[in-house]
Amino acid sequence: MTERSVGYVETKHHHLKEPFRLVSGDELAEVSIAYETYGKLNSDKSNVILICHALTGDAHAAGWHEEDKKPGWWDVVIGPGKAFDTNKYFVICSNVLGGCKGTTGPASTNPQSGLPYGLSFPRVTIEDMVNLQHTLLNNLGISSLYAIAGGSMGGMQVLQWAVSYPGFMKRAIVLASTAISSPQQIAFNEVARQAIIRDPYWNDGDYYGGQLPKQGLSLARMIGHITYLSDDSMHDKFGRDIRENEMFQVESYLHHQGDTFTSRFDPNSYLYLTGAVDNFDLSNGFSLAKSFSNIESEFMVISVSSDWLYPSYQSEEIVQALGSNDINVQYRKLISHFGHDAFLLEKGQLNYLLSTFLGHLTVGDVMSEDVSTLREGCTLEEAAQLMILKNATHIPILDASGRITGIVTSWDITGAVANKISSIEKILSRDILTSHPDENLSSAALIMEDHAISALPVVDERGCLVGILSSDTISAMVGRGAK
Numbered sequence: 001m002t003e004r005s006v007g008y009v010e011t012k013h014h015h016l017k018e019p020f021r022l023v024s025g026d027e028l029a030e031v032s033i034a035y036e037t038y039g040k041l042n043s044d045k046s047n048v049i050l051i052c053h054a055l056t057g058d059a060h061a062a063g064w065h066e067e068d069k070k071p072g073w074w075d076v077v078i079g080p081g082k083a084f085d086t087n088k089y090f091v092i093c094s095n096v097l098g099g100c101k102g103t104t105g106p107a108s109t110n111p112q113s114g115l116p117y118g119l120s121f122p123r124v125t126i127e128d129m130v131n132l133q134h135t136l137l138n139n140l141g142i143s144s145l146y147a148i149a150g151g152s153m154g155g156m157q158v159l160q161w162a163v164s165y166p167g168f169m170k171r172a173i174v175l176a177s178t179a180i181s182s183p184q185q186i187a188f189n190e191v192a193r194q195a196i197i198r199d200p201y202w203n204d205g206d207y208y209g210g211q212l213p214k215q216g217l218s219l220a221r222m223i224g225h226i227t228y229l230s231d232d233s234m235h236d237k238f239g240r241d242i243r244e245n246e247m248f249q250v251e252s253y254l255h256h257q258g259d260t261f262t263s264r265f266d267p268n269s270y271l272y273l274t275g276a277v278d279n280f281d282l283s284n285g286f287s288l289a290k291s292f293s294n295i296e297s298e299f300m301v302i303s304v305s306s307d308w309l310y311p312s313y314q315s316e317e318i319v320q321a322l323g324s325n326d327i328n329v330q331y332r333k334l335i336s337h338f339g340h341d342a343f344l345l346e347k348g349q350l351n352y353l354l355s356t357f358l359g360h361l362t363v364g365d366v367m368s369e370d371v372s373t374l375r376e377g378c379t380l381e382e383a384a385q386l387m388i389l390k391n392a393t394h395i396p397i398l399d400a401s402g403r404i405t406g407i408v409t410s411w412d413i414t415g416a417v418a419n420k421i422s423s424i425e426k427i428l429s430r431d432i433l434t435s436h437p438d439e440n441l442s443s444a445a446l447i448m449e450d451h452a453i454s455a456l457p458v459v460d461e462r463g464c465l466v467g468i469l470s471s472d473t474i475s476a477m478v479g480r481g482a483k
């Protein structure tokens with residue numbers, strides 16, 4: 001667990017006292033909502049940020065459960081000093097209606113029959129998910145949001161929120177999403193659904209207490225994963241490498257993702273949630289601009305350069321429709337080869353863009369944690385070799401406990417060669433300027449400008465190196481953000 005984590009967290013459960021009415025008119029007599037919160041609610045309840053999860057996400061967006069091997073699914077941007085800064089904001093994330101991670105869904109018990117709903121669970125829409133989140137917030141005494149954010153199916157919920165409850169939120173962030181599911185998106189979801197339905201154990205959705213249709217669910221997830229990656233990221237991640245058992249790495253990866261998914265997801269939920277995604281069309285088959293005419297919040301819309309499942313044109317449609325209503329909207333593109341899942345992975349760009357939109361940005365948001373270092377007593381040759389190997393221009397020198405004691409730059413090495421100096425001691429700087437992760441980015445940038453330095457080591461309160469902030473990173477971020 002890192003210092004910038006919300007630490008150990010628990011999922012809470014809220015049980016509605018009243019039946020919940022769906023857009024279709026159907027009613028659910030009993031509904032439970034699983035949710036997590038991070039940070040503290042301020043006295044006037046004006047610091048709430050609602051996070052909406054994607055297809056297979058859940059309420060566990062950040063921090064650690066006792067049994068976790070990995071933190072919550074959006075831990076890269078939620079925590080102290082991160083974009084959704086839990087020192088400032090009260091962050092809430094709940095599992096969607098129809099899900100299988102604590103909120104009522106097809107695997108829940110139907111109070112009328114005492115048996116799992118299965119296919120007797122009513123059809124749910126994105127609007128139903130949003131209405132349930134709205135009910136949860138009302139019941140928690142929250143009547144406005146500082147911001148709302150979500151990627152993919154989470155982005156659909158954000159858009160639906162802005163349309164259904166226009167005065168409720170100040171800022172809305174939509175990532176890698178769409179206002180209208182495309183035929184291609186529906187097509188992939190249908191193949192995944194068919195994989196589940198054609199599994200002999202699916203049994204018309206009545207498999208609870210018996211054999212799960214694991215093969216079908218695993219296949220559905222494998223198809224999903226192909227669409228979440230990109231050609232480039234597959235080359236990078238797997239190439240044509242073979243694993244010991246004569247499988248290509250990419251095959252073994254898909255098998256692993258498919259298999260592990262079956263232990264954490266309910267096949268019927270997959271059918272219901274993909275159905276909700278497919279039926280999402282905020283234009284109502286007519287005009288998106290018209291549907292957006294009541295929206296009051298400011299927007300940030302983010303697409304991913306390599307996302308072919310939710311391509312940038314879909315984000316641009318949202319931006320245009322918002323713009324045509326004079327709604328304040330910023331459009332940004334993550335330059336990433338990760339494909340659709342970049343909205344879960346591009347830590348630096350995400351923290352930069354989200355923090356900027358929310359109104360703050362720290363050194364920790366954009367620093368690189370991957371720093372090449374050398375220990376005290378190293379030689380000039382070792383420093384030069386490491387610079388070439390790692391394409392690094394600044395090498396911090398550390399003592400045995402990780403504290404920074406000096407820094408050597410490529411310019412120092414050039415000087416040493418020109419002046420025939422062979423001792424590193426004679427060229428390295430001992431008087432080092434540093435920053436810390438919580439420092440405001442603009443103040444760190446000013447220090448760099450004032451002292452004409454292109455990289456600033458970042459240290460924790462003990463003086464131990466935790467990252468490096470370089471002017472290249474800052475300009476790349478700003479450049480990327482502006483695209």
Ligand SMILES: CC(=O)SCCNC(=O)CCNC(=O)[C@H](O)C(C)(C)COP(=O)(O)OP(=O)(O)OC[C@H]1O[C@@H](n2cnc3c(N)ncnc32)[C@H](O)[C@@H]1OP(=O)(O)O
Pocket residue numbers: 053054055056057058073151228238249250252253254256257260341344345
């Ligand atoms: C917003 C939401 O809704 S959150 C839901 C998102 N979370 C998920 O969907 C969980 C499933 N995972 C994913 O979608 C993606 O993996 C991400 C985006 C979350 C994470 O991406 P990355 O950090 O790049 O991880 P990656 O995709 O490499 O997966 C890592 C897993 O694959 C395994 N793996 C990697 N390469 C191989 C391989 N060649 N062969 C077999 N297994 C492999 C790893 O061992 C690891 O296993 P583990 O998860 O059981 O520990």
Ligand SMILES: N[C@@H](CCO)C(=O)O
Pocket residue numbers: 054055056057151152153228341
């Ligand atoms: N990997 C994410 C992306 C779906 O859009 C998920 O499984 O929810």
